Amino acid sequence: MLWxxxxxLSRVIALCLLAVMALSPSVHGQSQTSGADExxxxxxxxxxxxxxxxxxxxxxxxxxxxxxxxxGHTFPVHANGSQLSFDLPDGQxxxxxxxxxxxxxxxxxxxxxxxxxxxxxxxxxxxLRPDGPNRWQGEVVPRNDDFTLYLMVQKRSDxxxxxxxxxxxxxxxxxxxxxxxxxxxxxxxxMGKLRGRPESVLLSGEYHxxxxxxxxxxxxxxxxxxxWRDDDEQSGFYPRGKNPVRYVYHPPLARDDGWATGTxxxxxIDRAAxxxxxQMIVDMPMESVHTPEVEAILIARHGKLVLEEYFHxxxxxxxxxxxxxxxxxxxxxxxAAMEAGAPLKLSSPVYQVMNGGSFSQDLDPRKRAMTLExxxxxxxxxxxxxxxxxxxxxxxxxxxxxxxxxFYRYSLKVPMATEPGETVVYCSxxxxxxxxxxxxxxxxxxxxTFDRLIGGPMKWGTYGWYLDPAGNPYGGGSIQVLPRDYLxxxxxxxxxxxxxxxxxxxxxxxxxxxSAARELNGIQYGYLWWSITYPYKNRTVRAxxxxxxxxxxxxxVPELDLVISxxxxxxxxxxxxxxxxxxxxxxxxxxxREPGDDPSAPVTQLDFHTSYGRRPRTH
Numbered sequence: 001m002l003w004x005x006x007x008x009l010s011r012v013i014a015l016c017l018l019a020v021m022a023l024s025p026s027v028h029g030q031s032q033t034s035g036a037d038e039x040x041x042x043x044x045x046x047x048x049x050x051x052x053x054x055x056x057x058x059x060x061x062x063x064x065x066x067x068x069x070x071x072g073h074t075f076p077v078h079a080n081g082s083q084l085s086f087d088l089p090d091g092q093x094x095x096x097x098x099x100x101x102x103x104x105x106x107x108x109x110x111x112x113x114x115x116x117x118x119x120x121x122x123x124x125x126x127x128l129r130p131d132g133p134n135r136w137q138g139e140v141v142p143r144n145d146d147f148t149l150y151l152m153v154q155k156r157s158d159x160x161x162x163x164x165x166x167x168x169x170x171x172x173x174x175x176x177x178x179x180x181x182x183x184x185x186x187x188x189x190x191m192g193k194l195r196g197r198p199e200s201v202l203l204s205g206e207y208h209x210x211x212x213x214x215x216x217x218x219x220x221x222x223x224x225x226x227x228w229r230d231d232d233e234q235s236g237f238y239p240r241g242k243n244p245v246r247y248v249y250h251p252p253l254a255r256d257d258g259w260a261t262g263t264x265x266x267x268x269i270d271r272a273a274x275x276x277x278x279q280m281i282v283d284m285p286m287e288s289v290h291t292p293e294v295e296a297i298l299i300a301r302h303g304k305l306v307l308e309e310y311f312h313x314x315x316x317x318x319x320x321x322x323x324x325x326x327x328x329x330x331x332x333x334x335x336a337a338m339e340a341g342a343p344l345k346l347s348s349p350v351y352q353v354m355n356g357g358s359f360s361q362d363l364d365p366r367k368r369a370m371t372l373e374x375x376x377x378x379x380x381x382x383x384x385x386x387x388x389x390x391x392x393x394x395x396x397x398x399x400x401x402x403x404x405x406x407f408y409r410y411s412l413k414v415p416m417a418t419e420p421g422e423t424v425v426y427c428s429x430x431x432x433x434x435x436x437x438x439x440x441x442x443x444x445x446x447x448x449t450f451d452r453l454i455g456g457p458m459k460w461g462t463y464g465w466y467l468d469p470a471g472n473p474y475g476g477g478s479i480q481v482l483p484r485d486y487l488x489x490x491x492x493x494x495x496x497x498x499x500x501x502x503x504x505x506x507x508x509x510x511x512x513x514x515s516a517a518r519e520l521n522g523i524q525y526g527y528l529w530w531s532i533t534y535p536y537k538n539r540t541v542r543a544x545x546x547x548x549x550x551x552x553x554x555x556x557v558p559e560l561d562l563v564i565s566x567x568x569x570x571x572x573x574x575x576x577x578x579x580x581x582x583x584x585x586x587x588x589x590x591x592x593r594e595p596g597d598d599p600s601a602p603v604t605q606l607d608f609h610t611s612y613g614r615r616p617r618t619h
């Protein structure tokens with residue numbers, strides 16, 4: 001997701017204020033740069049912005065109508081046919097669900113307040129189960145709106161005191177790109193060259209020697225953050241703590257989530273090679289803001305989850321941002337809706353569906369010719385290239401515009417640049433519009449469709465769906481998911497569209513979605529899934545993947561019956577592409593054995609960078 005415009009404006013204001021501060025006299029009237037030595041070490045600041053509305057929810061009906069019991073209060077519930085909803089005061093959250101007559105278990109959705117960190121609302125599922133006559137109970141568990149900052153301060157050989165920031169939620173350290181720290185009295189200045197400009201004060205604050213605390217001001221991230229020394233041996237700054245023990249493989253925990261589990265040996269993956277790979281991640285020296293920050297690695301083969309490892313304090317029950325890898329979920333939604341019988345085809349005209357079955361008068365002929373398939377292949381013809389800051393449909397403009405809070409409605413007004421099918425451009429607006437087409441065709445809320453066709457049958461747990469300002473789910477990415485659940489999308493595609501024998505996608509749709517039909521950014525592209533060829537032993541194998549900013553990815557290698565998933569925190573940094581695309585061929589594929597392979601043969605690790613050259617990159 002792109003929030004650069006808002007962040008840049010806030011940062012410019014902040015830098016202006018800091019520049020004024022930099023010209024003022026220091027606390028003691030002279031520079032005491034050498035005092036920065038006292039600050040060496042790791043510092044941590046964390047703020048929690050809620051949401052506080054969470055806990056048991058009881059929805060019940062009596063002769064007077066519907067009510068909800070939540071947070072120790074009773075709220076009237078508005079009923080519109082089978083649709084129920086209520087809002088908390090002061091915008092602290094809202095609930096909605098469909099409760100048809102005779103309903104037993106119902107999946108509703110809780111929408112959080114606007115996130116201080118992500119700048120939007122998120123919606124997640126609330127499962128209501130019978131709790132007596134005309135009474136249902138569930139649990140509201142919204143995603144946490146936390147913001148964590150690590151400041152590493154180290155003495156350099158040249159006498160300066162180096163520093164850098166790491167931030168797992170947004171990776172804002174790459175934006176500030178702090179290089180070193182200066183202390184003048186108790187005034188602290190973080191110095192660096194912002195976007196190649198001359199060195200300047202990027203952040204400023206105050207050191208409190210009595211309490212040994214550093215207070216730094218982040219205007220666009222909620223204000224002042226108090227940094228305390230992080231001496232915790234298990235600090236999340238490091239992959240597995242400051243002094244990690246030697247990694248030893250253990251198979252994933254079996255849970256009631258639809259995954260069969262097994263061991264690496266059972267599925268023909270060399271255990272020693274994978275242990276070496278994971279040990280490399282565990283031992284990763286956190287030397288700069290650009291060091292790879294791998295947060296999860298999962299592997300499934302022959303339908304079994306055989307590796308599940310988390311780092312930097314992450315875990316299987318914590319939601320993780322998918323960024324643009326979420327676009328592939330939009331494609332899955334389209335295929336699932338068509339397979340379930342929605343009045344929708346790949347050839348369905350976009351503007352006809354969105355206009356209730358007919359075209360509006362005076363519609364641009366190019367828009368009249370636009371189909372759902374054009375949206376899925378990023379070839380609809382809109383002037384919406386995310387790489388062009390002047391394109392009116394650019395994602396950054398879409399997210400920042402205030403003319404229309406409904407993203408898909410704004411998108412429909414974006415002018416055309418080319419004929420549909422003529423040119424492929426990376427445009428997040430297109431998959432979002434495709435998701436809106438699903439909603440218009442099914443006649444039900446998109447998240448209800450997801451729960452009914454994908455989330456329920458595939459036993460997804462909670463999630464946090466990014467919403468536009470009008471409350472519509474965004475199909476361009478950034479849905480937050482549980483890692484084990486998201487890996488299921490890759491397994492679904494590998495299975496040809498089935499999950500535990502239930503058909504969710506047609507085999508034809510899977511084939512089209514994963515195909516190398518077009519080229520985008522130097523890589524083949526299907527329906528919101530990328531396609532790539534990797535070296536494997538003495539040949540090559542084709543893979544297709546979902547890819548997202550920062551290192552998010554689901555890699556499917558059909559020939560090896562293999563699914564790999566990565567989650568990482570290198571947002572806005574090209575090192576995330578290395579995690580997303582190169583870890584598989586460099587470390588995992590060489591460990592995968594085939595029938596007839598000698599199990600005692602050593603695994604030869606490939607260096608995909610030098611042996612095969614850099615691959616073209618996705619967003």
